[in-house]
Amino acid sequence: MSNAQRTRRMRRRFLALSLAALARPVMAQGNRPATPAAQPPPARPSSAPQGSPLPSAPAPYAPPPPAEASAFAPVVPGRALRFPDDEGSHPEFRIEWWYITGWLKDEVGKLSGFQVTFFRTRPNVVVDNPSRFAPTQLIVAHAALADPQRGRLLHEERAARAVLGLAGAAEGRTDVVLRDWRLARDGAGLHAKIPGRELGLDLTFAQTIGPLLHGESGFSRKGPGALAASWYYSLPHLQVSGSVRTKDGTARVTGSAWLDHEWSSAPLEEPASGWDWIGLNLDDGGALMAFRIRSATRANYWSGATLRRPDGSTRIFSAQQVAWIPLREWRSPRTGASYPVSWNVRIDELVLQIEPLMDDQELDARTTTGTVYWEGAVGVQLERREIGRGYLEMTGYWRTFRP
Numbered sequence: 001m002s003n004a005q006r007t008r009r010m011r012r013r014f015l016a017l018s019l020a021a022l023a024r025p026v027m028a029q030g031n032r033p034a035t036p037a038a039q040p041p042p043a044r045p046s047s048a049p050q051g052s053p054l055p056s057a058p059a060p061y062a063p064p065p066p067a068e069a070s071a072f073a074p075v076v077p078g079r080a081l082r083f084p085d086d087e088g089s090h091p092e093f094r095i096e097w098w099y100i101t102g103w104l105k106d107e108v109g110k111l112s113g114f115q116v117t118f119f120r121t122r123p124n125v126v127v128d129n130p131s132r133f134a135p136t137q138l139i140v141a142h143a144a145l146a147d148p149q150r151g152r153l154l155h156e157e158r159a160a161r162a163v164l165g166l167a168g169a170a171e172g173r174t175d176v177v178l179r180d181w182r183l184a185r186d187g188a189g190l191h192a193k194i195p196g197r198e199l200g201l202d203l204t205f206a207q208t209i210g211p212l213l214h215g216e217s218g219f220s221r222k223g224p225g226a227l228a229a230s231w232y233y234s235l236p237h238l239q240v241s242g243s244v245r246t247k248d249g250t251a252r253v254t255g256s257a258w259l260d261h262e263w264s265s266a267p268l269e270e271p272a273s274g275w276d277w278i279g280l281n282l283d284d285g286g287a288l289m290a291f292r293i294r295s296a297t298r299a300n301y302w303s304g305a306t307l308r309r310p311d312g313s314t315r316i317f318s319a320q321q322v323a324w325i326p327l328r329e330w331r332s333p334r335t336g337a338s339y340p341v342s343w344n345v346r347i348d349e350l351v352l353q354i355e356p357l358m359d360d361q362e363l364d365a366r367t368t369t370g371t372v373y374w375e376g377a378v379g380v381q382l383e384r385r386e387i388g389r390g391y392l393e394m395t396g397y398w399r400t401f402r403p
Contacts, residue, residue, distance in 0.1 A: 071124065072265035075229040081218040083211060086231070087185065087261065089120055089169035089176070091137060094265040095403060096120045096169070098176060098183055100192060100205065101279065101391035102240055102257025103357075103377055113146035113357055113377025113391065114244070114257075115155075116192045116201060118176040118183050119369070120162075120169045139167035140368045141178045143194045143201055144361075145244065146377050152360040153376075154246060156196035159368040174261075189238070190259070200245030205238040205257055212236055212287060214306045215316065220262075222293060223269040223302045230264035234279060236287035236308065256281050258390060260289075267402050271295050272302075274396015276324055278345065278354060280380050282388035285310040288352075290317075290345055292324045294396065300324065305347050321348045330359040337362070337398040339374045353381040354392060372398040 073092040090096055100116045119140040139162055144155035158178050160167040167178045175184040183192045186204065194201040212234045214220045220232040240255040258279040268275075277291040292303035303324070305317040326340030339362070343354040361376025374394040380387055395401040 072122065074227055075219070075231055075264050075266065077216055077219045077229075081211070081213060081231065081233060084174075084185065085172050086233075087174045088172040090231075090263045091120070091122060091169075091171065093263045094122050096263035097260070098174065099260040099262075100183070100190070100238070100257050101260075101375070101377075102238065102255050102281075103389050104240065104244065104253040104255040106244070106251040106253050110147075110149075111357070112148070112244075112253075113361070114201065114203075114255075115142065115144040115146075115363075115375055115391070116183060116194060116203070117142045118169070118178065118181075120176070137162035137167075137169070139169065139176065139178045141176075141181050141194075142363065142365060142368070143181075143196060143199060144363055144375065145199055145201075145246070146357055146361050147246075148358045151358065153363055154199050155363055156194065156199050157365055157368045198247065200250075201242070202245075203240055203242035203253075203257075205240055205259070207235055208237045208239055209235075209308075209312070212289070212306060212308050212314065214289060215304065221302070221304065222264075222266075223272070225266075225269055227266045228269050228302075229266070230262050232260070232262040234261070234287070234289055234306075235259040236279070237281050237285070256389070258287075268293060269301075272396075272402055273400040274394070274402075276343075277393040278378070278380075278390055280388045280390035282310075282380075284387070286388075288347070288388075288390075290322055290324075290347060292322065296400065307347065317347055322346065327353075332360070332362050335362065335364065335372050335398055337372060337374075339394050339397050341374070341376075341392075343392075350382065352387075353384075354378050355381070356392065371395070371401050373401070 072094040097117060097119045102114060104112050104114055121138045123138060140159040142157045144153045146153055158181060160178055162168045169176045173185050174190060181194050189207050190205040192201060192203045214232045218231050218233050220230050222228045222230060236258050238257040238259060240257050242253060244251050244253050258281060272293045273296040275291055275293045280288045282288060287308040290305035293301045295301045303319045303322040305322045307315045323346040325344040327344060328342035329338050330341045331338045341356045341359050345352045345354055355378060357377035362374050364372045376392055378392045379389050
């Protein structure tokens with residue numbers, strides 16, 4: 001075994017040990033075991049059976065008693081998101097991500113999709129450990145290119161503990177770093193630099209409109225339980241320019257993108273097995289986000305949507321106003337997972353048809369996050385007329401995924 005192979009094996013083992021820390025119990029001050037409720041208290045499950053209508057009103061928030069204090073900050077209503085402060089990291093919460101997805105066009109007119117994602121996770125570790133090596137935060141990053149000529153995703157992934165300057169996420173502004181990968185605020189926009197081995201992305205994103213807040217002014221419910229929620233906003237219609245590098249060379253590109261920034265502390269409620277999500281830049285200047293959380297039987301457990309109209313006004317849709325109807329499935333020859341890649345998504349009275357740029361947009365991220373998911377470029381039609389483009393994400397089809 002060469003020295004390089006030994007080094008890679010040691011890195012993989014080191015990462016596995018770090019990720020395993022997520023499942024360890026939190027230790028309170030003085031190394032005393034924390035209360036059994038160190039994780040956020042589970043949200044109350046719906047009393048309705050899977051697939052049946054949910055209660056029309058979610059449970060009101062009630063702070064947990066002191067003996068059940070969470071190791072992480074809860075997501076509770078009543079605060080206003082502040083910009084640019086909330087563009088940065090929120091390390092007191094358990095999990096957070098910055099997702100940029102979009103469509104690109106090169107100089108000869110070839111279309112492709114791309115993804116740049118940074119995750120920040122706060123592990124369950126000893127909180128008063130003075131060691132510089134204590135993994136107080138973990139940073140994971142994924143990058144992918146959807147090129148129909150290749151027929152499947154070209155992707156890269158990395159992970160590291162936020163120690164010794166190897167990785168980190170700044171507070172108060174967007175600036176997430178994982179070794180030489182970076183996503184950062186750059187003046188009035190953002191800049192992503194991903195110098196991967198087989199895929200390199202150097203993209204600038206010019207912000208054209210203000211943040212789109214989901215749910216109740218950014219407080220986005222993910223189920224009927226009191227703590228089933230996240231803070232969530234998007235930046236639609238980002239104007240993209242830059243370059244993409246593959247084994248075929250480097251191409252100049254332009255395009256349109258969508259950023260999601262979301263953070264939370266509570267895992268999905270127990271009946272959930274995964275979710276489906278779309279973020280769409282509409283040709284008339286509007287934008288649409290819709291999601292649903294599924295049960296293990298693929299029945300709808302919770303859903304929601306946000307529509308920004310061309311004039312800038314917004315409308316929030318409740319769980320009862322959003323429905324996902326699968327039309328066609330694609331089965332992965334590598335993992336055996338079957339994904340519904342074509343959909344009708346009903347938003348109140350509208351029925352949108354979602355079709356993928358290509359069927360095989362499965363991303364195998366078992367090296368860094370232990371899961372496999374589908375993340376891909378899609379087009380959207382209304383009454384057989386194309387009205388926009390965006391991205392579709394589907395998790396939990398390979399195995400149950402409840403981060």
